[in-house]
Amino acid sequence: MSDESGVEPVNGSAQPTGRRAHRVSPQAGTRGIPRRSALRYAAGGLLLAGGAAGGAAWLLNDGSSPAGSEAVSHNPPPPPPGGPAPVWSEQFQPGHSWVAGGVGTASADVNDRTMFTRGAQSARVTTDGSGRQAFLRRAGMPAIDLTAKMIRLVLRVEDVAHLRQLAFYVGTRAFSNYFSWEFHTHSAEGANYVQSGEWVVIHLQWADITKASGAFSISETGVPSVTTGFTDMSFAAYDDNAGPVTVRLQAVEVLPDTSTKFPRGVVSITFDDSFASVYDLAQPVMQAHGFAGTMYNIAEAVGTSRYLTLKQMRDMQDRSGWEMAGHAYSTSAHDASYSQLTSRQVDADFGRLRSWLDANRLHSTHFAYPHGAFQATSDGVPVDHIAAQHFTTARSIIAETVESLVPAMPHRLKALTGLTDGVGIDGSPLSLMLEPGGKLDRCAKNGDWLILAFHQLVPGPPTAGTQISQAGFAAVMDGIAARGIPVLTVGEAMSHFT
Numbered sequence: 001m002s003d004e005s006g007v008e009p010v011n012g013s014a015q016p017t018g019r020r021a022h023r024v025s026p027q028a029g030t031r032g033i034p035r036r037s038a039l040r041y042a043a044g045g046l047l048l049a050g051g052a053a054g055g056a057a058w059l060l061n062d063g064s065s066p067a068g069s070e071a072v073s074h075n076p077p078p079p080p081p082g083g084p085a086p087v088w089s090e091q092f093q094p095g096h097s098w099v100a101g102g103v104g105t106a107s108a109d110v111n112d113r114t115m116f117t118r119g120a121q122s123a124r125v126t127t128d129g130s131g132r133q134a135f136l137r138r139a140g141m142p143a144i145d146l147t148a149k150m151i152r153l154v155l156r157v158e159d160v161a162h163l164r165q166l167a168f169y170v171g172t173r174a175f176s177n178y179f180s181w182e183f184h185t186h187s188a189e190g191a192n193y194v195q196s197g198e199w200v201v202i203h204l205q206w207a208d209i210t211k212a213s214g215a216f217s218i219s220e221t222g223v224p225s226v227t228t229g230f231t232d233m234s235f236a237a238y239d240d241n242a243g244p245v246t247v248r249l250q251a252v253e254v255l256p257d258t259s260t261k262f263p264r265g266v267v268s269i270t271f272d273d274s275f276a277s278v279y280d281l282a283q284p285v286m287q288a289h290g291f292a293g294t295m296y297n298i299a300e301a302v303g304t305s306r307y308l309t310l311k312q313m314r315d316m317q318d319r320s321g322w323e324m325a326g327h328a329y330s331t332s333a334h335d336a337s338y339s340q341l342t343s344r345q346v347d348a349d350f351g352r353l354r355s356w357l358d359a360n361r362l363h364s365t366h367f368a369y370p371h372g373a374f375q376a377t378s379d380g381v382p383v384d385h386i387a388a389q390h391f392t393t394a395r396s397i398i399a400e401t402v403e404s405l406v407p408a409m410p411h412r413l414k415a416l417t418g419l420t421d422g423v424g425i426d427g428s429p430l431s432l433m434l435e436p437g438g439k440l441d442r443c444a445k446n447g448d449w450l451i452l453a454f455h456q457l458v459p460g461p462p463t464a465g466t467q468i469s470q471a472g473f474a475a476v477m478d479g480i481a482a483r484g485i486p487v488l489t490v491g492e493a494m495s496h497f498t
Helices: 036-040 276-289 310-320 331-336 343-359 383-387 439-446 470-482 490-495
Strands: 088-090 099-101 105-112 122-127 134-138 149-157 163-172 177-185 199-204 211-213 232-239 246-256 266-272 294-298 323-328 366-368 393-395 449-454 456-458 467-469
Touching: 099 105, 099 122, 105 134, 122 134, 122 232, 149 163, 177 199, 232 246, 266 276, 266 490, 276 310, 276 456, 276 470, 294 310, 294 366, 310 323, 323 331, 323 343, 323 490, 331 343, 343 383, 366 490, 393 490, 439 449, 456 470, 467 470
Parallel strands: 266 294, 266 449, 294 323, 323 366, 366 393, 456 467
Antiparallel strands: 088 246, 099 134, 105 122, 122 246, 134 232, 149 199, 149 246, 163 177, 163 232, 177 211
């Protein structure tokens, strides 16, 4: 089998160890009900793996705390969410039974004691720069039931300069049958969920399966043919055929997925930049279905030409249940992108934004990054670490996999953006959502948290990739309603796990 398209056979370089993975007793899930009554759900309890997006204080490169926002005060954001505990867990501690191999492997150590975030070791594989597969895997395990479950990975890429792709497989009969998730393809230009030298948490849900092989299949509406009885797992890394990549795997865990709370999944409809067209064109369409959205606002833009007024924002919040969240305080910070500013400037803009929201009785503690960028600031501080000090979540525009409840990393929420019905312009066609097996079918059939990010609505044909016509937007809303998918604001969705 080709190592480019599937699971590579184990070769002579595999390195076995010894003991079975640890099992945890399953926790009972709570079944979901439609939108507004969904607010009555009980919360779960989960500590997020790796602590990558938690509330620990951050420091500048010189070890000092940030300045520049001392005059700004606001209440700290609520803590990250809880949720269900894992029902199966592999932490790659001494005695585990995973092996390393692959024709693209230069070296490996399945008991790497030089870098880890749990216990005393992790498992490492380093590619050889050929672009071929390097893997960490285990076959012949006791059968695992992944029905209504998702897989959590905790991993680290030392340097992403030559990273091309990361994938994960579950299967049977030594991978004669398998499903795969190609969950990260690295971008040389845009923001990347996986960045150099940090422990990253990934959730893999059935809505995101990429491929089926052997006796396994995926239906026209995106449903896997089987979700239980898996005996094989494999984690694969590919470089760009120009240099090696070192990847460490710290944990593979199985936990209840979004469908245990929302059997038909859940959608959050979000808007960036405070455009007045959302009030004029989007809100009436959504109100007809009983939907409310999340608006991520630029404080300095509010009340200026083409943008919402405070009166409109309060009307949407107080009368229609909308959430008024944050996108930036100053238009200059938004336009520049936080990654182009110093950490002190970013912290100050966050602080002013939260204080502005509080002062204007806009109650959300959620945020969306300008241009989706949460990379490091110009002086090397990760923007998502700063965001965690001011907001409960922060949304990106990364959509290589769909978001989950609970999120893997609350300050890197994934969202699909650029939906448009324009012709001959950048953006994603509405068929991505509406066609058989598209995002809405997969959400309804498998259960996930599908966050949609829109910008500007127009009454006629769109002329830019950030625009969608009112008719095209209505088609998406009709598609959500026809599939019976509940719609919640970001804050409402997160409230189930806090």
